[in-house]
Amino acid sequence: MKGEVIKYIVTVEENHKPRINEIAQALSKMGFNIDNILKITGVIIGSLNHETSENDLKIQGVRSVESDKKIYPL
Amino acid sequence: MPSNAFPLRKKKSKARIERDPVNLFLNKKIEDLPRYTGRKLIILNEKISGAQMEKQAQRFSLTMANASDFKLSSGASSALANALQQADGVVFDKLKVAVVNANRDEQLNRLITSSLTKKSFIKSEPERYVYAFNGKQTGSKKTTFRDNKKATWGIHATNVLNSSRTGKGINIAILDTGFSLSHPDFKNRVKGHTSFIKNQAPEDENGHGSHCAGIEWALENKCHIVSMSLGGKVLPGERYSESYEMAASQALKNNCLIIAATGNESDRENNIIKPVGRPANCPSIMAVAALTNEMQIASFSCGGIFANGGQVDIAAPGTDIFSSWKNKKYSYESGTSMATPFVAGIAALLWEANTKASAAEIWMKVTQAAKRLNLNASDVGAGLAFV
Numbered sequence: 001m002k003g004e005v006i007k008y009i010v011t012v013e014e015n016h017k018p019r020i021n022e023i024a025q026a027l028s029k030m031g032f033n034i035d036n037i038l039k040i041t042g043v044i045i046g047s048l049n050h051e052t053s054e055n056d057l058k059i060q061g062v063r064s065v066e067s068d069k070k071i072y073p074l
Numbered sequence: 075m076p077s078n079a080f081p082l083r084k085k086k087s088k089a090r091i092e093r094d095p096v097n098l099f100l101n102k103k104i105e106d107l108p109r110y111t112g113r114k115l116i117i118l119n120e121k122i123s124g125a126q127m128e129k130q131a132q133r134f135s136l137t138m139a140n141a142s143d144f145k146l147s148s149g150a151s152s153a154l155a156n157a158l159q160q161a162d163g164v165v166f167d168k169l170k171v172a173v174v175n176a177n178r179d180e181q182l183n184r185l186i187t188s189s190l191t192k193k194s195f196i197k198s199e200p201e202r203y204v205y206a207f208n209g210k211q212t213g214s215k216k217t218t219f220r221d222n223k224k225a226t227w228g229i230h231a232t233n234v235l236n237s238s239r240t241g242k243g244i245n246i247a248i249l250d251t252g253f254s255l256s257h258p259d260f261k262n263r264v265k266g267h268t269s270f271i272k273n274q275a276p277e278d279e280n281g282h283g284s285h286c287a288g289i290e291w292a293l294e295n296k297c298h299i300v301s302m303s304l305g306g307k308v309l310p311g312e313r314y315s316e317s318y319e320m321a322a323s324q325a326l327k328n329n330c331l332i333i334a335a336t337g338n339e340s341d342r343e344n345n346i347i348k349p350v351g352r353p354a355n356c357p358s359i360m361a362v363a364a365l366t367n368e369m370q371i372a373s374f375s376c377g378g379i380f381a382n383g384g385q386v387d388i389a390a391p392g393t394d395i396f397s398s399w400k401n402k403k404y405s406y407e408s409g410t411s412m413a414t415p416f417v418a419g420i421a422a423l424l425w426e427a428n429t430k431a432s433a434a435e436i437w438m439k440v441t442q443a444a445k446r447l448n449l450n451a452s453d454v455g456a457g458l459a460f461v
Contacts, residue, residue: 009283009317033285038290040328041321045283064316068283069352071304073251074335074411 007068010044016061017042023061030056110363112176113201121392122194124167134181141166219367227367228391232416237461246299247292249285259398289321292380293328300426301418302334303411305351314355318377322358331433333360336386336411337376347377355384360456364392364413371453375410378452388444390416417459
């Protein structure tokens with residue numbers, strides 16, 4: 001749906017973790033709204049509007065881009 | 075000389091190798107079969123080479139062949155037998171173990187006790203026969219645990235009351251949808267807390283991004299263990315989350331062990347077994363299944379049903395567990411959520427006893443200490459978490 005905001009979790013390659021801030025900045029310029037940069041775990045959490053593709057986020061240093069899935073108490 | 079034979083050496087000892095007659099083994103129950111071959115196994119110093127071992131053994135009149143002198147092939151077993159007939163023993167250099175023929179006790183004792191050689195030849199033990207197991211195991215005695223005034227059945231089953239440890243000094247991060255800070259059971263026990271959910275009631279579902287944030291927080295606060303009674307179901311063949319696995323593997327590297335519930339989607343009473351859910355399906359997360367008080371797998375407990383899917387690592391009490399509940403109350407609840415904190419607690423006890431251990435070593439200790447059950451490993455992993 002146009003304008004829908006989708007949350008994504010971007011995992012940074014192990015050897016690119018020292019540049020996580022730089023990678024986050026680059027993603028931000030592409031339209032990725034950053035919620036959190038987790039430096040120890042190497043994960044950037046944010047959201048995209050529907051007009052930007054998640055594939056565009058797979059820049060150098062990015063290992064994977066996953067949509068944020070729901071988790072429930074067990 | 076054939077290429078798989080070892081060089082012939084002069085045998086100094088006059089002792090013969092006794093061969094066990096074949097009929098010693100026929101038609102016997104395993105408990106009646108001979109235990110020892112008569113030979114001895116010696117543990118060798120890792121830093122000393124096979125050639126040095128052989129030279130040192132010669133000081134006490136033991137002639138040792140080297141396993142590298144014969145190749146592993148169809149004739150290997152006969153080559154080994156020949157080696158043991160023509161020498162006093164064989165050094166397995168890569169394994170750092172030697173096997174010595176029977177009736178060499180005097181020379182062996184001197185090797186192990188002499189100041190010249192005891193650093194190389196560390197310890198000896200009798201070589202034991204091993205036998206193939208045939209036939210099914212007979213049914214094991216049924217075990218039932220019950221709540222009593224002393225403790226709940228789960229505490230009895232895991233043997234926690236017999237531990238001298240309390241988990242003192244070990245920080246556990248509990249990652250959940252909510253926490254009742256005012257409950258009397260948690261008085262003076264909560265070092266810190268935070269929320270990663272903006273403007274949401276604690277009972278709502280939330281995303282695994284917020285759990286990655288929770289793991290990061292746990293690492294920043296030097297937590298040893300993260301206990302996650304949370305999860306989501308996976309589709310058949312669905313792979314684990316890269317982000318969760320990255321977070322979990324980083325946690326291990328930072329000496330933090332993440333323990334998570336496998337999930338409750340199964341209905342085994344109706345022959346339905348669902349796969350281990352996320353994030354427990356990550357290789358770097360210890361996945362916990364639920365057991366009943368009769369040490370059977372709980373009907374709802376998810377299993378490692380796909381070869382490429384998540385696997386169960388361990389199991390713990392998870393049905394009718396009496397514990398703290400909302401509004402300062404107590405309740406009986408069932409779920410892999412209830413089983414997970416047992417494992418987290420036991421990991422804390424083991425870590426208190428082994429303060430210099432890494433998270434990976436504690437994972438190993440938890441599984442080593444587990445009580446093996448007569449159940450599928452795909453359902454219970456190493457067995458019942460035990461201390």
